[in-house]
Amino acid sequence: MDWTDAQYTADIRAGAGQATVTHRLSNAPVLEHLIDSRSAAWAVEIRCPKTLMAKIESSAEARHVVKWDADDVDGDIFIMPGLLAREDLRLDASDLTSLYQDIGDLHVPQGYWLARGYTCRASTLLESLLSFRLDKGLKKGRMEVASDHGSGNLRFVVNMAPDAYEQARYDRSVQIAALVGACAQFPHAFRSGDDDDELPLVRELRERLESIRPGITLWEDPATYDPAMVATLLEPFRPAPVRGESDSE
Secondary structure, three states: OOEOOOEEEEEEEEEOOEEEEEEEEEOOHHHHHHHHOOOEEEEEEEEEOOOOEEEEEEEOOOEEEEEOOHHHOOOOOEEEEEEEEOOOEEEEHHHEOHHHOOOOEEEEOOOOEEEEOOOEEOOOHHHHHEEEEEOOOOOOOOEEEEEEOOOOOOEEEEEEOHHHHHHHOOOHHHHHHHHHHHHHOHHHHOOOOOHHHOOHHHHHHHHHHHHHOOOOOOOOOOOOOOHHHHHHHHOOOOOOOOOOOOOOO
């Protein structure tokens, strides 16, 4: 609204523990000059309201990856992209809308946002469903999964032995193994009945699974329900490529 013709958008692709953000700016020569001169930088603010975690990461590149530590977040994570002033700036008001025409130069302090994009919820479904906890009482290589309504929202707590907990921080296969365990709990954890009685998370899971595989058998029929298939429809395994195999293959 401050610039006559400028447009700013951001494409955000969220994954477990990170997001790839691509910033796009058009019809904004003043802002482009500030970026080229390093007076402004692309930036992303990351917030987790439940844990009060908040941080800003900046980059000179329009496409960059932002990461967060699993120990610092719980529940929803929000990403707010934009363009940040790296130093005190003075903008010529003639480049702005008529609202600013009578104020002369506009002072923008260091750290102020020059452009902001829409806020995006970055939590993956896996992160929304699972909470990983260290359990020193478990023997090496073991995990236990149980449903938890303590926060008011249905979650599945994955208690993990120290070695498994550490491996889950970087090994997506361990995270999906935990998701299989959570999916096995669905027939007992989800209330059956009318759609209006379903928790929002349950409804989101149902809609996503039915859109991926119409006619799929879900948790209402425990005899034929397949938790491993459901888990890998939500978060497919991505094996490392065979040695000598190209990424495209």
